[in-house]
Every structure is written in C-alpha cells, then in structure tokens.
Amino acid sequence: MNKTTSSNHSTFVIERSYPHSPSKVFSAWADKGIKAGWFSGADQFEFRVGGREFSRGGPDGGPVFTFDACYQDIVPDQRIVYSYTLDMGETRISVSVTTVEFLQDPSGTRLIYTEQGVYLDGQDTPEQREHGTKLMLDMLGKVLDGQE
Template sequence: MNERSVKYSTFVIEKNYNASPERVFSAWSDPSAKARWFPKADEFDFRVGGREINRGGPPNGPIYTFDACYQEIVQDKRIVYAYTLDKGDSRMSVSVTTVEIKRSGSVTQLIYTEQGAFLDGHDTPEQREDGTKLMLDKLGVELQNE
C-alpha cells in the first residue's frame, strides 16, 4: 500500500460478568487462564514494564503479532497496556488500552477503553471494536465455565 494515512479512534466496551473482580482480574493476569479466551502468548510477563507477545494467523496466511507492554497494574482493579498490532511486516495499529474492573451489585463490571491510531488502512476502528467484543464474550464464557 503506497498511501500513508492514520485514523484515530477511541472506543469503550462495558461488560458485566457473574464473577468476582478477583476472578476477572485473574483471567487477564494468569497466562494459562488467559490462553483459554485469548491467543496463547509466546511471551507473558505480567508486571509493570513486562511484555505480552502473541504471534499467529491462518494456515498459509500472514502472521499477526500482538506486542503489548504493561504500563500500570492495580491488583483486581485496573490494567493499562500499550500495544502494537502487525500483519507481517506492516504495522496495523498502535493503541493504549485500559481495563477497569469494578464490583457493581452482584456482578463485576469490566470497562475496556482502547485509544488507537489505525495506520494506512490496514485495519479500522470498527473492525477492532467488533473483534474486541467477540474476545470479551469469550472471556464471559470462560468465567462461566470456571
């Protein structure tokens, strides 16, 4: 693609889970638990300054690389990370994500906020938001199965 462009976007997804904040946080912080609803990490170092890297894709297709660095972690309450998403050698996006976890009555509310720069038409904010909703639905299924 020769044309260079950037599209900025912020989206927020709110989900309620029938699980404690501790269980929801653990689903993000424990590598084996996270691998049940998010692609298995090639590298998983859940601490401030630590990285999570996932590589994969369809058979005979491009390799997608998710490369995150954790910026802030508040036990059972908040996770903030910056990440890039690449398709082969092409950078698709650069984002900052905040995951807030709060008790709300008898459920736990998760508020997922992503602020992204979507580059050169390789991805759109709408596609990313749709994919993230599917991912958070998988998290809900995992929490029900525990």
C-alpha cells in the same frame, strides 16, 4: 516512489458485566493459562508493570499477526493499562493504549474496556477492532463461566 500514508485515530469503549468477583475476572487477564483460553496464547507473558506480552499467530493459510504489548500500570483487581502494536506480516497496522477497569457491582464485576488507537494506512479500522474485541470479551465470559 512515494507511499501514501494515513493515520486514523479513534477511541472505543466496551462494557461487560460478569457474575464473578473482580478478583476472578482480573485473574483471567493476569494468569497466562486462563488468558490463553480466551485470547491468543502468548509466546512471552510477563504480567508486571514494564512487562511484555508477545504473541504471533493467525489463521491457517492466512496472514501472521504479531501482538506486542507492554504493561504500563497494574492495580490488582482494579485496573490494567497496556500499550501495544499489532502487525500483519511485516506491516504495522495499529498502535493502541488500552485501559481495562474492574468495578464491583451487585451482580459481580462491571468491566470497562477502553482502547485509544491509531490505525495505520487503511490496514485496519476502529470498527473491525471493536468488533473483534467484543467477540474476545464474550469469550472471556464463557471461560469465566466454565471455571465455576
């Protein structure tokens, strides 16, 4: 039996401004404890070039999602580049490369999040991923504000 496959390639960019220094916003990505406040808690967290971030979880009674990332480039307080796969159960639903830039601006930090992804076999869509990422970056702002 032949399985029909599809690959949907897409890029999205999200910008956020946070009234915090680039070093503080960067540290919310680099510190496992802080990151767990706005992103799924990592089972493995090696924040270094070539390091891995791995987490598995999901809603009660729902599918289990596996996030498996490798850090490709890190410039402290300026840029993070990582590649990652996302699986739902045993099914790979996407492969992405993400760049997060931290730019100083008069009010604090302008964060530019760029994700280039391939969404596989209709299991996920760029629109769903962009929506979820916007919610995640909003939560990052709330966590940063709570640390003052």
